[in-house]
Amino acid sequence: MLRPLRSITLLLAALSMAYAGTGSAHHSTGMFDQAKTIKLVGTVKQFQWTNPHSWIQLDVTNEAGAKEEWSIEGNSPNQLIRLGWRPGTLKPGDNITLLVKPMRDGAKGGMFVEITLADGTVLKQYDR
Template identity: 45%
Template sequence: MKKLIALAGVLGLAMVAPPTMAHHSFAMFDRTREVTVSGTVREFQWSNPHAYIQLVAKDARGNDVEWSLEMGSPMYLYARGWRPRTLRPGSQVSVKLNPLRNGDNGGVVLEVSDARGNSIGTNQ
Protein backbone atom coordinates (compact mmCIF):
# COMPACT_ATOMS: atom_id res chain seq x y z
CA MET A 1 0.00 0.00 0.00
CA LYS A 2 2.83 2.41 0.87
CA LYS A 3 4.46 1.74 -2.51
CA LEU A 4 1.18 2.51 -4.29
CA ILE A 5 0.79 5.81 -2.42
CA ALA A 6 4.42 6.75 -3.15
CA LEU A 7 3.97 5.91 -6.84
CA ALA A 8 0.80 8.01 -7.00
CA GLY A 9 2.68 10.92 -5.42
CA VAL A 10 5.55 10.68 -7.90
CA LEU A 11 3.17 10.48 -10.85
CA GLY A 12 1.25 13.47 -9.53
CA LEU A 13 4.42 15.53 -9.32
CA ALA A 14 5.50 14.42 -12.80
CA MET A 15 2.22 15.65 -14.23
CA VAL A 16 2.66 19.10 -12.62
CA ALA A 17 6.36 19.62 -13.38
CA PRO A 18 6.31 19.91 -17.21
CA PRO A 19 3.84 22.85 -17.35
CA THR A 20 5.76 24.61 -14.61
CA MET A 21 9.05 24.22 -16.43
CA ALA A 22 7.53 25.30 -19.75
CA HIS A 23 6.08 28.42 -18.16
CA HIS A 24 9.54 29.63 -17.16
CA SER A 25 11.10 29.28 -20.60
CA PHE A 26 12.82 32.34 -22.04
CA ALA A 27 12.76 30.94 -25.59
CA MET A 28 10.48 33.73 -26.82
CA PHE A 29 13.10 36.37 -25.93
CA ASP A 30 16.21 37.04 -28.01
CA ARG A 31 18.80 36.78 -25.24
CA THR A 32 21.58 37.68 -27.74
CA ARG A 33 20.20 41.21 -28.24
CA GLU A 34 19.72 44.11 -25.85
CA VAL A 35 17.66 47.18 -26.70
CA THR A 36 16.71 50.22 -24.64
CA VAL A 37 13.21 51.65 -24.77
CA SER A 38 12.31 54.97 -23.13
CA GLY A 39 8.81 56.09 -22.41
CA THR A 40 5.99 56.60 -19.94
CA VAL A 41 4.76 53.93 -17.55
CA ARG A 42 1.09 53.22 -18.25
CA GLU A 43 0.86 50.49 -15.63
CA PHE A 44 3.11 48.50 -13.30
CA GLN A 45 1.54 45.11 -12.72
CA TRP A 46 2.78 43.54 -9.47
CA SER A 47 1.36 40.08 -10.06
CA ASN A 48 2.29 36.42 -9.90
CA PRO A 49 3.93 34.65 -11.52
CA HIS A 50 5.61 37.70 -13.13
CA ALA A 51 5.45 41.46 -12.76
CA TYR A 52 5.01 43.55 -15.92
CA ILE A 53 5.67 47.10 -17.00
CA GLN A 54 3.25 48.47 -19.60
CA LEU A 55 5.31 51.21 -21.24
CA VAL A 56 4.17 53.72 -23.87
CA ALA A 57 7.03 54.80 -26.14
CA LYS A 58 7.39 56.50 -29.51
CA ASP A 59 8.12 54.44 -32.60
CA ALA A 60 10.35 55.59 -35.50
CA ARG A 61 7.42 57.60 -36.94
CA GLY A 62 6.65 59.32 -33.65
CA ASN A 63 3.52 57.29 -32.94
CA ASP A 64 2.74 56.00 -29.46
CA VAL A 65 3.23 52.25 -29.13
CA GLU A 66 2.78 50.12 -26.03
CA TRP A 67 5.41 47.68 -24.87
CA SER A 68 4.63 44.80 -22.50
CA LEU A 69 7.78 44.13 -20.51
CA GLU A 70 8.09 41.01 -18.37
CA MET A 71 9.98 40.95 -15.11
CA GLY A 72 10.68 38.35 -12.45
CA SER A 73 8.25 37.24 -9.76
CA PRO A 74 7.27 39.76 -7.08
CA MET A 75 9.15 37.72 -4.44
CA TYR A 76 12.31 37.84 -6.57
CA LEU A 77 11.90 41.56 -7.27
CA TYR A 78 11.14 42.41 -3.64
CA ALA A 79 14.48 40.93 -2.61
CA ARG A 80 16.13 43.32 -5.07
CA GLY A 81 14.49 46.50 -3.81
CA TRP A 82 11.32 46.61 -5.92
CA ARG A 83 7.95 47.34 -4.31
CA PRO A 84 4.39 47.32 -5.69
CA ARG A 85 4.48 51.12 -6.04
CA THR A 86 8.07 51.49 -7.28
CA LEU A 87 6.76 52.56 -10.68
CA ARG A 88 3.67 54.72 -10.99
CA PRO A 89 1.62 55.65 -14.04
CA GLY A 90 3.18 58.67 -15.72
CA SER A 91 6.74 57.89 -14.60
CA GLN A 92 9.37 58.42 -17.27
CA VAL A 93 11.78 55.48 -17.50
CA SER A 94 14.33 53.82 -19.75
CA VAL A 95 14.32 50.04 -19.85
CA LYS A 96 17.13 47.83 -21.13
CA LEU A 97 15.63 44.53 -22.28
CA ASN A 98 15.98 41.41 -24.37
CA PRO A 99 13.32 41.84 -27.08
CA LEU A 100 10.77 39.31 -28.25
CA ARG A 101 12.07 37.13 -31.09
CA ASN A 102 8.92 37.69 -33.17
CA GLY A 103 9.48 41.47 -33.34
CA ASP A 104 6.43 42.46 -31.30
CA ASN A 105 6.76 45.31 -28.79
CA GLY A 106 7.79 43.37 -25.73
CA GLY A 107 10.67 41.78 -23.94
CA VAL A 108 12.18 40.70 -20.67
CA VAL A 109 13.52 43.50 -18.44
CA LEU A 110 17.23 43.65 -17.64
CA GLU A 111 17.52 47.14 -16.10
CA VAL A 112 15.24 50.11 -15.39
CA SER A 113 16.41 53.71 -14.99
CA ASP A 114 14.50 56.87 -14.11
CA ALA A 115 14.50 60.05 -16.23
CA ARG A 116 17.79 61.15 -14.60
CA GLY A 117 19.49 57.85 -15.42
CA ASN A 118 19.40 56.49 -11.86
CA SER A 119 18.90 52.75 -11.57
CA ILE A 120 15.53 51.68 -10.14
CA GLY A 121 15.83 48.49 -8.13
CA THR A 122 17.81 45.73 -9.69
CA ASN A 123 16.23 43.03 -11.80
CA GLN A 124 19.20 40.67 -11.90
Template identity: 35%
Template sequence: MRPTTILLLAALLLNAAPVWAHHAFAAEFDGNKQITLKGTIAKMDWINPHAWLHIDVKDADGTMTRWMVELGPPNSLLKRGWTKQSVPPGVEVVVVGYQSKDGAKRANGRDITLANGKQLFAGSSGTGAPYEKN
Protein backbone atom coordinates in the same frame (compact mmCIF):
# COMPACT_ATOMS: atom_id res chain seq x y z
CA MET B 1 -3.26 -1.04 -9.77
CA ARG B 2 -4.74 -0.10 -6.44
CA PRO B 3 -6.95 3.00 -6.15
CA THR B 4 -4.48 4.57 -3.69
CA THR B 5 -1.64 4.25 -6.19
CA ILE B 6 -3.75 5.75 -8.96
CA LEU B 7 -4.71 8.71 -6.76
CA LEU B 8 -1.10 9.26 -5.76
CA LEU B 9 0.07 9.25 -9.39
CA ALA B 10 -2.72 11.63 -10.41
CA ALA B 11 -1.79 14.02 -7.59
CA LEU B 12 1.87 13.98 -8.62
CA LEU B 13 1.02 14.69 -12.25
CA LEU B 14 -1.31 17.56 -11.35
CA ASN B 15 1.32 19.15 -9.13
CA ALA B 16 3.90 18.93 -11.91
CA ALA B 17 1.71 20.80 -14.43
CA PRO B 18 2.79 24.31 -13.29
CA VAL B 19 6.43 23.33 -13.78
CA TRP B 20 5.76 22.25 -17.36
CA ALA B 21 3.84 25.47 -18.03
CA HIS B 22 6.69 27.76 -16.99
CA HIS B 23 8.84 28.96 -19.87
CA ALA B 24 12.55 29.52 -20.26
CA PHE B 25 14.09 32.82 -21.36
CA ALA B 26 15.42 31.30 -24.60
CA ALA B 27 11.97 30.01 -25.57
CA GLU B 28 10.51 33.52 -25.88
CA PHE B 29 13.31 36.08 -26.03
CA ASP B 30 16.32 36.62 -28.28
CA GLY B 31 19.50 36.88 -26.21
CA ASN B 32 21.29 38.38 -29.21
CA LYS B 33 18.76 41.18 -29.63
CA GLN B 34 19.31 43.58 -26.75
CA ILE B 35 17.08 46.64 -26.89
CA THR B 36 16.81 49.91 -25.02
CA LEU B 37 13.35 51.41 -24.61
CA LYS B 38 12.72 54.94 -23.36
CA GLY B 39 9.15 55.65 -22.41
CA THR B 40 6.54 56.43 -19.80
CA ILE B 41 5.06 53.89 -17.42
CA ALA B 42 1.42 53.18 -18.30
CA LYS B 43 0.88 50.51 -15.63
CA MET B 44 2.55 47.79 -13.61
CA ASP B 45 1.06 44.33 -13.11
CA TRP B 46 2.32 42.71 -9.89
CA ILE B 47 1.31 39.17 -10.84
CA ASN B 48 2.92 35.74 -10.63
CA PRO B 49 4.90 34.11 -12.06
CA HIS B 50 6.31 37.35 -13.58
CA ALA B 51 5.46 41.00 -13.07
CA TRP B 52 4.83 43.10 -16.18
CA LEU B 53 5.72 46.73 -16.79
CA HIS B 54 3.69 48.41 -19.54
CA ILE B 55 5.38 51.44 -21.07
CA ASP B 56 4.43 53.85 -23.83
CA VAL B 57 7.33 54.42 -26.23
CA LYS B 58 7.42 57.07 -28.95
CA ASP B 59 8.35 55.51 -32.31
CA ALA B 60 10.59 57.22 -34.87
CA ASP B 61 7.49 58.53 -36.68
CA GLY B 62 6.10 60.03 -33.46
CA THR B 63 3.38 57.47 -32.78
CA MET B 64 3.09 56.00 -29.30
CA THR B 65 3.44 52.24 -28.96
CA ARG B 66 2.67 50.22 -25.83
CA TRP B 67 5.42 47.75 -24.89
CA MET B 68 5.01 44.93 -22.38
CA VAL B 69 8.17 44.26 -20.40
CA GLU B 70 8.40 40.98 -18.51
CA LEU B 71 10.15 41.30 -15.16
CA GLY B 72 11.12 38.87 -12.43
CA PRO B 73 8.65 37.47 -9.91
CA PRO B 74 7.06 40.12 -7.65
CA ASN B 75 8.73 38.67 -4.55
CA SER B 76 12.18 38.90 -6.18
CA LEU B 77 11.52 42.49 -7.23
CA LEU B 78 10.54 43.44 -3.68
CA LYS B 79 13.75 41.85 -2.35
CA ARG B 80 15.74 43.93 -4.86
CA GLY B 81 14.28 47.22 -3.67
CA TRP B 82 11.22 47.62 -5.85
CA THR B 83 8.01 48.89 -4.25
CA LYS B 84 4.59 49.49 -5.72
CA GLN B 85 5.30 53.20 -5.26
CA SER B 86 8.63 53.11 -7.16
CA VAL B 87 7.02 52.58 -10.58
CA PRO B 88 3.83 54.66 -10.73
CA PRO B 89 2.10 55.51 -14.01
CA GLY B 90 3.49 58.60 -15.71
CA VAL B 91 7.12 58.13 -14.65
CA GLU B 92 9.71 58.14 -17.43
CA VAL B 93 11.95 55.08 -17.58
CA VAL B 94 14.71 53.56 -19.65
CA VAL B 95 14.47 49.79 -19.98
CA VAL B 96 17.35 47.62 -21.14
CA GLY B 97 16.29 44.13 -22.06
CA TYR B 98 15.82 41.58 -24.82
CA GLN B 99 13.27 41.59 -27.65
CA SER B 100 10.75 38.81 -28.04
CA LYS B 101 11.61 36.29 -30.76
CA ASP B 102 8.31 36.83 -32.55
CA GLY B 103 8.98 40.57 -32.99
CA ALA B 104 6.01 41.61 -30.87
CA LYS B 105 6.24 44.75 -28.74
CA ARG B 106 7.32 42.60 -25.81
CA ALA B 107 10.65 42.36 -24.05
CA ASN B 108 12.33 40.70 -21.10
CA GLY B 109 13.57 43.53 -18.89
CA ARG B 110 16.97 43.40 -17.22
CA ASP B 111 17.68 46.93 -15.97
CA ILE B 112 15.26 49.78 -15.38
CA THR B 113 16.47 53.34 -14.87
CA LEU B 114 13.96 55.77 -13.40
CA ALA B 115 13.82 59.49 -14.25
CA ASN B 116 15.59 60.31 -10.96
CA GLY B 117 18.54 58.10 -11.97
CA LYS B 118 17.70 55.22 -9.63
CA GLN B 119 18.43 51.84 -11.23
CA LEU B 120 16.44 48.71 -10.51
CA PHE B 121 17.39 45.19 -11.59
CA ALA B 122 14.31 43.68 -13.16
CA GLY B 123 15.22 40.09 -13.92
CA SER B 124 15.21 36.87 -12.03
CA SER B 125 18.35 34.79 -11.76
CA GLY B 126 18.79 31.48 -13.51
CA THR B 127 16.67 32.36 -16.54
CA GLY B 128 19.33 31.63 -19.11
CA ALA B 129 19.53 35.25 -20.20
CA PRO B 130 22.98 36.26 -21.44
CA TYR B 131 23.27 39.09 -18.94
CA GLU B 132 22.38 38.45 -15.32
CA LYS B 133 23.38 40.36 -12.21
CA ASN B 134 23.38 39.14 -8.64
Protein backbone atom coordinates in the same frame (compact mmCIF):
# COMPACT_ATOMS: atom_id res chain seq x y z
CA MET C 1 3.92 59.10 1.74
CA LEU C 2 7.61 59.35 2.53
CA ARG C 3 9.88 58.52 -0.33
CA PRO C 4 13.01 56.61 0.67
CA LEU C 5 16.22 58.49 0.02
CA ARG C 6 17.79 57.45 -3.21
CA SER C 7 21.00 56.45 -1.46
CA ILE C 8 19.09 54.14 0.86
CA THR C 9 17.27 52.57 -2.05
CA LEU C 10 20.57 51.96 -3.79
CA LEU C 11 22.12 50.55 -0.64
CA LEU C 12 19.19 48.17 -0.20
CA ALA C 13 19.51 47.14 -3.81
CA ALA C 14 23.20 46.44 -3.34
CA LEU C 15 22.62 44.42 -0.18
CA SER C 16 19.81 42.49 -1.77
CA MET C 17 21.96 41.42 -4.68
CA ALA C 18 23.81 39.04 -2.41
CA TYR C 19 20.90 36.64 -2.33
CA ALA C 20 18.63 37.46 -5.22
CA GLY C 21 17.14 34.67 -7.21
CA THR C 22 17.74 32.89 -10.41
CA GLY C 23 15.46 34.81 -12.68
CA SER C 24 12.52 34.11 -14.88
CA ALA C 25 11.69 30.47 -14.39
CA HIS C 26 7.95 30.31 -14.77
CA HIS C 27 8.34 29.61 -18.45
CA SER C 28 11.07 29.07 -20.98
CA THR C 29 12.76 32.28 -22.07
CA GLY C 30 13.16 30.94 -25.58
CA MET C 31 10.88 33.59 -27.04
CA PHE C 32 13.29 36.35 -26.01
CA ASP C 33 16.39 37.16 -28.02
CA GLN C 34 19.02 36.75 -25.30
CA ALA C 35 21.75 37.97 -27.64
CA LYS C 36 20.07 41.32 -28.08
CA THR C 37 19.43 44.11 -25.58
CA ILE C 38 17.35 47.08 -26.66
CA LYS C 39 16.81 50.37 -24.88
CA LEU C 40 13.26 51.62 -24.53
CA VAL C 41 12.54 55.14 -23.32
CA GLY C 42 8.95 55.82 -22.49
CA THR C 43 6.16 56.54 -20.06
CA VAL C 44 4.71 53.97 -17.70
CA LYS C 45 1.09 53.22 -18.53
CA GLN C 46 0.70 50.49 -15.92
CA PHE C 47 2.89 48.50 -13.51
CA GLN C 48 1.52 45.05 -12.65
CA TRP C 49 3.15 43.80 -9.43
CA THR C 50 1.85 40.25 -9.90
CA ASN C 51 2.68 36.56 -10.15
CA PRO C 52 4.02 34.72 -11.98
CA HIS C 53 5.55 37.82 -13.58
CA SER C 54 5.45 41.53 -13.04
CA TRP C 55 4.70 43.60 -16.13
CA ILE C 56 5.52 47.11 -17.24
CA GLN C 57 3.15 48.52 -19.85
CA LEU C 58 5.23 51.21 -21.49
CA ASP C 59 4.11 53.86 -23.95
CA VAL C 60 6.93 54.48 -26.39
CA THR C 61 7.08 56.92 -29.28
CA ASN C 62 8.57 55.09 -32.26
CA GLU C 63 10.88 56.49 -34.93
CA ALA C 64 7.89 57.44 -37.11
CA GLY C 65 6.54 59.54 -34.26
CA ALA C 66 3.64 57.20 -33.45
CA LYS C 67 2.85 56.03 -29.94
CA GLU C 68 3.03 52.30 -29.33
CA GLU C 69 2.47 50.21 -26.20
CA TRP C 70 5.00 47.62 -25.11
CA SER C 71 4.38 44.71 -22.70
CA ILE C 72 7.59 44.04 -20.79
CA GLU C 73 7.70 41.21 -18.28
CA GLY C 74 10.06 40.56 -15.42
CA ASN C 75 10.49 38.61 -12.25
CA SER C 76 7.81 37.89 -9.66
CA PRO C 77 7.34 40.27 -6.69
CA ASN C 78 9.14 37.93 -4.24
CA GLN C 79 12.31 38.13 -6.36
CA LEU C 80 12.06 41.81 -7.25
CA ILE C 81 11.57 42.96 -3.66
CA ARG C 82 14.84 41.24 -2.72
CA LEU C 83 16.53 43.27 -5.46
CA GLY C 84 15.31 46.60 -4.11
CA TRP C 85 12.12 46.95 -6.16
CA ARG C 86 8.91 47.97 -4.40
CA PRO C 87 5.24 47.70 -5.41
CA GLY C 88 5.31 51.50 -5.70
CA THR C 89 8.55 51.70 -7.68
CA LEU C 90 6.61 52.65 -10.84
CA LYS C 91 3.50 54.74 -11.25
CA PRO C 92 1.52 55.67 -14.36
CA GLY C 93 3.12 58.68 -15.99
CA ASP C 94 6.67 57.93 -14.78
CA ASN C 95 9.30 58.48 -17.43
CA ILE C 96 11.75 55.58 -17.43
CA THR C 97 14.44 53.90 -19.47
CA LEU C 98 14.39 50.12 -19.80
CA LEU C 99 16.97 47.68 -21.04
CA VAL C 100 15.02 44.81 -22.56
CA LYS C 101 15.60 41.40 -24.12
CA PRO C 102 13.10 41.75 -26.97
CA MET C 103 10.82 39.06 -28.35
CA ARG C 104 12.46 37.29 -31.27
CA ASP C 105 9.47 37.69 -33.55
CA GLY C 106 9.48 41.48 -33.38
CA ALA C 107 6.31 41.77 -31.29
CA LYS C 108 6.16 44.70 -28.89
CA GLY C 109 7.15 42.64 -25.89
CA GLY C 110 10.19 41.47 -24.02
CA MET C 111 11.82 40.82 -20.69
CA PHE C 112 13.29 43.70 -18.73
CA VAL C 113 16.82 43.39 -17.41
CA GLU C 114 17.41 46.86 -16.01
CA ILE C 115 15.43 49.99 -15.35
CA THR C 116 16.51 53.59 -14.82
CA LEU C 117 14.00 55.78 -13.02
CA ALA C 118 13.58 59.50 -13.67
CA ASP C 119 15.74 60.29 -10.60
CA GLY C 120 18.58 58.13 -11.94
CA THR C 121 17.98 55.14 -9.65
CA VAL C 122 18.91 51.91 -11.39
CA LEU C 123 17.20 48.63 -10.53
CA LYS C 124 17.99 45.26 -12.01
CA GLN C 125 16.05 42.11 -12.73
CA TYR C 126 18.88 39.74 -11.81
CA ASP C 127 21.64 39.65 -9.24
CA ARG C 128 24.34 39.58 -11.88
